[in-house]
Amino acid sequence: MKFIKNFFEKTEPLVQKGGKYHWLQSVHDGFFTFLYTPKSTSKTGTHIHDYIDLKRTMSIVVIALLPAVLMGMYNTGFQHFKAIGELASTGFFEIFLFGLIKVLPIIIVSYVVGLGIEFVFAQLRGHEIQEGFLVSGMLIPLVMPIETPLWMIAVATAFAVVFGKEVFGGTGMNIWNPALVARAFLFFAYPAQMSGIKVWVSLSNADKVVDGFTGATPMADAAAGNITYKAADAFFGLIPGSIGETSTLAILIGAVFLIVTGIGNWKIMVSTIAGGAVMGLILNAFAGSAGLSPESAVYFGIPFWHHLILGGFMFGAIFMTTDPVSAAQTDTGKWIYGFLIGFVAILIRVINPAYPEGMMLSILLMNTFAPLIDHYVVKSHIKRRLKRVIVKEQTA
Amino acid sequence: MSEVIRLKKGLNIKLKGSAEKVLEKLPVPATVALKPTDFPGLTPKLSVKADAEVKAGDALFYDKYHPEIVFTAPYGGKVLSINRGERRKILEIVIETSKSAGSVTFKKADPGNLSGEEVKEQILKSGLWPFIKKRPYGVIALPDQKPLAIYISTFDTAPLAPDYNFVLEGQMNTFQTGVNALAKLTEGKVFLGVNSGSAFTTVKNVEINTFDGPHPAGNVGVQIANTRPLNKGEVVWTVNVQDVLFIGRLFEKGEVDMTRTVALAGSEVSAPKYYQTIVGAPVSAIVGGKLVEADYNLRIIGGNVLTGNKLKTQNYCGLYDNMITVIPEGDEYEFVGWADPGFNKFSASKTFFGKLFPKKEYTLNANLHGGERAFVMSGQYEKLVPMDILPVHLLKAVLVNDIDKMEQLGIYEVIEEDLALCEYACTSKIEVQKILREGINLMIKELG
Numbered sequence: 022m023k024f025i026k027n028f029f030e031k032t033e034p035l036v037q038k039g040g041k042y043h044w045l046q047s048v049h050d051g052f053f054t055f056l057y058t059p060k061s062t063s064k065t066g067t068h069i070h071d072y073i074d075l076k077r078t079m080s081i082v083v084i085a086l087l088p089a090v091l092m093g094m095y096n097t098g099f100q101h102f103k104a105i106g107e108l109a110s111t112g113f114f115e116i117f118l119f120g121l122i123k124v125l126p127i128i129i130v131s132y133v134v135g136l137g138i139e140f141v142f143a144q145l146r147g148h149e150i151q152e153g154f155l156v157s158g159m160l161i162p163l164v165m166p167i168e169t170p171l172w173m174i175a176v177a178t179a180f181a182v183v184f185g186k187e188v189f190g191g192t193g194m195n196i197w198n199p200a201l202v203a204r205a206f207l208f209f210a211y212p213a214q215m216s217g218i219k220v221w222v223s224l225s226n227a228d229k230v231v232d233g234f235t236g237a238t239p240m241a242d243a244a245a246g247n248i249t250y251k252a253a254d255a256f257f258g259l260i261p262g263s264i265g266e267t268s269t270l271a272i273l274i275g276a277v278f279l280i281v282t283g284i285g286n287w288k289i290m291v292s293t294i295a296g297g298a299v300m301g302l303i304l305n306a307f308a309g310s311a312g313l314s315p316e317s318a319v320y321f322g323i324p325f326w327h328h329l330i331l332g333g334f335m336f337g338a339i340f341m342t343t344d345p346v347s348a349a350q351t352d353t354g355k356w357i358y359g360f361l362i363g364f365v366a367i368l369i370r371v372i373n374p375a376y377p378e379g380m381m382l383s384i385l386l387m388n389t390f391a392p393l394i395d396h397y398v399v400k401s402h403i404k405r406r407l408k409r410v411i412v413k414e415q416t417a
Numbered sequence: 418m419s420e421v422i423r424l425k426k427g428l429n430i431k432l433k434g435s436a437e438k439v440l441e442k443l444p445v446p447a448t449v450a451l452k453p454t455d456f457p458g459l460t461p462k463l464s465v466k467a468d469a470e471v472k473a474g475d476a477l478f479y480d481k482y483h484p485e486i487v488f489t490a491p492y493g494g495k496v497l498s499i500n501r502g503e504r505r506k507i508l509e510i511v512i513e514t515s516k517s518a519g520s521v522t523f524k525k526a527d528p529g530n531l532s533g534e535e536v537k538e539q540i541l542k543s544g545l546w547p548f549i550k551k552r553p554y555g556v557i558a559l560p561d562q563k564p565l566a567i568y569i570s571t572f573d574t575a576p577l578a579p580d581y582n583f584v585l586e587g588q589m590n591t592f593q594t595g596v597n598a599l600a601k602l603t604e605g606k607v608f609l610g611v612n613s614g615s616a617f618t619t620v621k622n623v624e625i626n627t628f629d630g631p632h633p634a635g636n637v638g639v640q641i642a643n644t645r646p647l648n649k650g651e652v653v654w655t656v657n658v659q660d661v662l663f664i665g666r667l668f669e670k671g672e673v674d675m676t677r678t679v680a681l682a683g684s685e686v687s688a689p690k691y692y693q694t695i696v697g698a699p700v701s702a703i704v705g706g707k708l709v710e711a712d713y714n715l716r717i718i719g720g721n722v723l724t725g726n727k728l729k730t731q732n733y734c735g736l737y738d739n740m741i742t743v744i745p746e747g748d749e750y751e752f753v754g755w756a757d758p759g760f761n762k763f764s765a766s767k768t769f770f771g772k773l774f775p776k777k778e779y780t781l782n783a784n785l786h787g788g789e790r791a792f793v794m795s796g797q798y799e800k801l802v803p804m805d806i807l808p809v810h811l812l813k814a815v816l817v818n819d820i821d822k823m824e825q826l827g828i829y830e831v832i833e834e835d836l837a838l839c840e841y842a843c844t845s846k847i848e849v850q851k852i853l854r855e856g857i858n859l860m861i862k863e864l865g
Binding site for chain 2: 056
């Protein structure tokens with residue numbers, strides 16, 4: 022392995038300012054620090070530093086996403102063969118392989134486009150390549166419907182990295198979760214291609230589908246007044262939906278990993294789920310009221326916990342709300358932030374007639390409000406500290 | 418004794434090479450030095466020239482803006498050289514020691530029988546005043562201010578820190594004399610922060626607070642914040658345990674005796690233990706021949722690994738240094754270091770397998786283990802600061818020079834050592850202590 026280090030060390034002068042390949046400096050540095058933790062030592066302050074860095078933090082999240090990725094691949098194949106009626110005659114590996122071939126290009130496109138832009142920005146701005154996109158690059162494919170054209174993935178990723186992150190100053194400075202910016206961009210820019218019944222199940226040019234196949238997600242069905250899913254399927258992830266969001270089980274495995282390592286904030290996860298459950302219960306309470314259309318009555322009436330396993334709710338609650346940059350920063354703020362996300366998500370999901378999913382919009386909305394929540398939490402902290410003075414003066 | 422104050426937040430960093438409780442007396446070093454750079458914000462004015470003969474307790478320099486605060490020779494002899502740096506900044510005043518030079522004589526008296534003014538004058542003249550620091554800001558106390566109280570922490574929770582129960586063995590009477598002198602300087606009380614099993618519980622003329630918890634529970638700032646937090650406009654003073662001894666000796670013996678016990682610790686010390694020497698001793702006199710043979714670079718730190726200063730063997734110890742720590746420099750590349758499972762890596766986070774072995778002691782080096790980034794993770798700092806403070810928000814207020822916010826968020830209550838753990842644990846490798854000191858300097862400049 023020494024020759025790699027020698028290569029990087031030898032080429033270092035070439036990419037420095039004034040060097041022949043100075044425009045490759047960020048790329049050089051990016052790959053070098055990826056392979057070798059730098060030898061720089063502390064100059065001021067503490068002499069020892071924790072072994073954790075952003076690279077490790079981000080790779081922990083990517084590992085936590087793997088169950089959802091694998092399950093998403095399997096489900097892609099599962100939905101395909103189910104739609105064409107060949108599920109019984111197809112083996113496990115064939116099903117998985119089909120999904121792998123469909124999903125892998127999306128992941129590759131997302132990483133290549135995103136990292137490419139990151140490299141360019143790092144070079145232009147003269148800073149190190151930042152690791153934030155390691156996670157975003159995996160999240161973006163997972164929130165996309167399987168039949169999203171690759172060029173759309175590329176455009177959405179580019180939009181998300183440039184306008185979702187770099188214009189604010191890069192990793193750590195963004196207001197919104199970049200992966201959701203990508204999803205929202207497609208949702209609003211290409212509504213026809215990004216919803217409906219054509220995008221959720223990959224038919225792969227099969228000429229026949231089984232009777233009764235619609236290609237709609239269970240939530241779209243529920244919004245239309247039909248309950249077409251089984252709760253167990255929704256939990257294990259055998260329903261149509263975006264690639265990574267369907268399997269609640271796989272997502273929860275990732276959640277356990279995030280909580281054990283302390284990288285994902287459990288307070289946000291718990292409060293988001295609580296918020297969703299509370300809104301679900303409220304809707305249940307109104308399900309029988311007069312004036313609701315029959316379809317709405319059905320959607321209002323589905324058991325509140327079904328909302329947690331349907332659609333993107335759990336994926337958002339575990340992987341999107343906990344993005345430390347776009348979430349609230351204070352402890353109290355995190356409880357409020359999470360609860361409101363869950364609460365608003367289910368509200369949008371059920372009440373909004375045009376859009377039977379609410380997690381994306383809800384998270385983006387609360388991303389926007391997170392600084393405001395923090396502002397008030399900090400303000401009350403300051404107030405409490407000031408009260409201390411008054412109390413002391415009285416007792417003194 | 419009051420009840421135990423339990424602090425939950427914080428972190429004990431377990432390093433290899435803690436000092437064995439054995440004291441070796443070192444001979445008086447050939448040279449000693451005072452470094453004006455030990456005092457943040459000080460503008461020194463020299464009182465002596467090179468080649469001057471001085472006794473222990475003779476002034477070497479004084480504070481330009483508070484000429485009554487003088488800094489005196491820790492040992493008698495001849496001023497060998499005055500070493501200057503860029504723009505003729507005074508770095509070191511080196512004294513060639515000589516036993517025959519002797520010591521300036523001060524009044525020998527029981528401080529209990531003296532007035533506050535007399536005690537203050539004697540401490541000022543003897544050059545021991547700089548050992549009294551003030552909060553806010555952690556700089557040398559101003560003699561004309563009236564402190565609400567004086568705080569002394571009798572235990573240090575920092576990695577490998579010396580055990581003061583051991584260091585003060587047989588010197589408790591002198592400590593008591595020092596405390597009695599300090600008690601004359603305030604209309605309030607002298608507060609002693611102790612931990613369980615402390616030998617200091619027998620000290621009189623003080624109010625004792627017992628603390629229990631991980632580092633930084635031993636920091637005097639943390640102890641103040643958890644008993645009677647400091648508000649705007651209030652001033653308290655703090656003194657280190659060993660420096661109380663200097664004050665005690667001044668009144669007992671009538672002379673300046675800055676003999677001090679220094680712990681030499683760290684993974685790169687072959688036999689870590691305690692050494693008795695003098696304030697301002699050369700680093701080489703303490704570490705010479707006592708480090709392991711290594712084919713890699715070492716880092717010598719005056720103080721502990723969290724707050725100390727980097728030293729070279731040709732340097733002198735700082736005025737406040739109670740220990741010297743030696744760790745590997747760690748200026749080497751590590752292949753895909755971020756992906757290591759980490760059985761040998763200590764971390765405040767739970768992302769390394771080392772976390773499964775809580776009793777293990779580690780060899781940690783001075784490597785940053787990553788590049789500097791913007792603030793990304795949240796909630797990391799809060800777990801390490803047992804005070805009613807939002808560290809990240811305070812630091813952000815400093816970064817934008819917002820004095821009002823800094824005040825509101827508690828800049829008066831913290832100095833670098835109180836937030837040092839945040840800097841250690843920071844994923845983004847942010848220079849917390851440097852930022853905080855810049856904030857404090859701004860406060861001093863703007864508000865005095």
